[in-house]
Amino acid sequence: MxxxxxxxxxxxxxxxxxxxxxxxxxxxTSDMDNPSCGDQIQVKALVLxxxxxxxxxxxxxxxxxxxxxxxxxxxxxxxxxEEVRRMTSxxxxxxxxxxxxxxxxxxxxxPLEAIQKAISSH
Amino acid sequence: xxxxDFPIFQSIPQLNYLDSGATALKPQAVIxxxxxxxxxxxxxxxxxLYPISIQASLAYEGARHTVATFIHAADDKExxxxxxxxxxxxxxxxxxxxxxxxxxxxxxxxLEHHSNFVPWQELAARTGASFVVITPTTDIVSFCKTHxxxxxxxxxxxxxxxxxxxxxxxxxxxxxxxxxxxxxxxIVDASQAVAHMPVDVQDLDCDYLVFxxxxxxxxxxxxxxxxxxxxxxxxxxxxxGGDMIHSxxxxxxxxxxxxxxxxxxxxxxGEAIGLAEAIRYVLSVGFDAIAQHDxxxxxxxxxxxHKSIPQLQILQPLFGGPKTSVASFTxxxxxxxxxxxxxxxxDICVRAGHHCAQPLxxxxxxxxxxxxxxxxxxxxxxxxxxxxxxxxxxxxxx
Numbered sequence: 001m002x003x004x005x006x007x008x009x010x011x012x013x014x015x016x017x018x019x020x021x022x023x024x025x026x027x028x029t030s031d032m033d034n035p036s037c038g039d040q041i042q043v044k045a046l047v048l049x050x051x052x053x054x055x056x057x058x059x060x061x062x063x064x065x066x067x068x069x070x071x072x073x074x075x076x077x078x079x080x081x082e083e084v085r086r087m088t089s090x091x092x093x094x095x096x097x098x099x100x101x102x103x104x105x106x107x108x109x110x111p112l113e114a115i116q117k118a119i120s121s122h
Numbered sequence: 123x124x125x126x127d128f129p130i131f132q133s134i135p136q137l138n139y140l141d142s143g144a145t146a147l148k149p150q151a152v153i154x155x156x157x158x159x160x161x162x163x164x165x166x167x168x169x170x171l172y173p174i175s176i177q178a179s180l181a182y183e184g185a186r187h188t189v190a191t192f193i194h195a196a197d198d199k200e201x202x203x204x205x206x207x208x209x210x211x212x213x214x215x216x217x218x219x220x221x222x223x224x225x226x227x228x229x230x231x232x233l234e235h236h237s238n239f240v241p242w243q244e245l246a247a248r249t250g251a252s253f254v255v256i257t258p259t260t261d262i263v264s265f266c267k268t269h270x271x272x273x274x275x276x277x278x279x280x281x282x283x284x285x286x287x288x289x290x291x292x293x294x295x296x297x298x299x300x301x302x303x304x305x306x307x308x309i310v311d312a313s314q315a316v317a318h319m320p321v322d323v324q325d326l327d328c329d330y331l332v333f334x335x336x337x338x339x340x341x342x343x344x345x346x347x348x349x350x351x352x353x354x355x356x357x358x359x360x361x362x363g364g365d366m367i368h369s370x371x372x373x374x375x376x377x378x379x380x381x382x383x384x385x386x387x388x389x390x391x392g393e394a395i396g397l398a399e400a401i402r403y404v405l406s407v408g409f410d411a412i413a414q415h416d417x418x419x420x421x422x423x424x425x426x427x428h429k430s431i432p433q434l435q436i437l438q439p440l441f442g443g444p445k446t447s448v449a450s451f452t453x454x455x456x457x458x459x460x461x462x463x464x465x466x467x468x469d470i471c472v473r474a475g476h477h478c479a480q481p482l483x484x485x486x487x488x489x490x491x492x493x494x495x496x497x498x499x500x501x502x503x504x505x506x507x508x509x510x511x512x513x514x515x516x517x518x519x520x
Contacts, residue, residue: 004464004518037459037475038489060489062457063519104463 143495210332215241224250287448288439340400344393
């Protein structure tokens, strides 16, 4: 099955929450990279009272990882830290609604790992 | 050219395999030789006093002779079977390392595959020696003139880059090293060369040379470490156990002569026999025909890319050498993994990433690239269909 659906390509071309807003006082950040394909992501989140009030990311990456970051950022905004911490690879695959080969799973999962790392201190 | 020799095309007729730099496909003759060993004379070598063991021993030592002749070694003893180029290089880093100290110097190039980079970097870190990486600020032979010193203990380089496909002037480099420091050990990683050009270790005058069998149309799990006899005899063993000993007592062990000293345990017997068959296969095709074929494919590839995907950028040789059967490239706004994934969905096999040459990609300031590499079974039709599919992928990413 083609992983490059219209929705994936739309998020890749126009990633949501992909610019840090200088007006937001982010209090949680993380950096991650996947040296084997050269992908890099930085996540910044504003966490208040156990909830993700705002989140943004900046990334250099392939279509799958960028789309995953974009869709996840929309999904986790407003969710509790607890809920996001419990998210698994299955949730990401369900969100992307595509079948992903084992090699590409790493690309799709890096944004979730980066988000979970950013909020780990809360 | 030789597509019908490779049974995988009967299983997958539409297969467009452009990843021979990672591993070459296997001809029928190699597959048959493996089957023959496992079916007809499966037994351990060296000391079995029964017919199938004698047959296996003869075939294994015959394979050593085939390899020695193939790379023009002076003696069969100079051929050590390993499990691959990486093991050969690790053997060297480990055993040569016993004589490496602080203030010594180890030199390699920025083109290196990780297998000829990390073992030396580790050795330098362990011993306090300097680890010098040649970058193309000057031509590579002049670099040796200016940077080699009496402290240089090891100089290592690839024969052919697995990313840019450039051929390094190995013979000239070694001559230069010898002039400045005759004691320095010269090592050649010939992994990407052996399937594409004749290799003559005596003409090159290298001390050691390594390659893997599977990139030479042979089985996985078999490789070769060539070493000059006097070098190998002076080198301490790498692994210990059966077959590498002369005599063992409660007090001490004495070691066997080369090559056995470096082949502890049961070696990959069937794989060595398969490698010899692969060498016979390559020689039957002939290096002149292979060189012509590689040149035709590479030229066709460059033309096709220029025409179909003008924005595609091919990574050019860093040291200005001629190119052989490998080409890596980037396309603006299309990640190499996306390209390779979408090509793969059409059974077009390419590689994406840093190809185990992360220092080179960092030096070139690119996170990753896509790579095609050719074998004797490829033809211009493979390249045309690759160009068509890649062109439409790039369109869809606009």
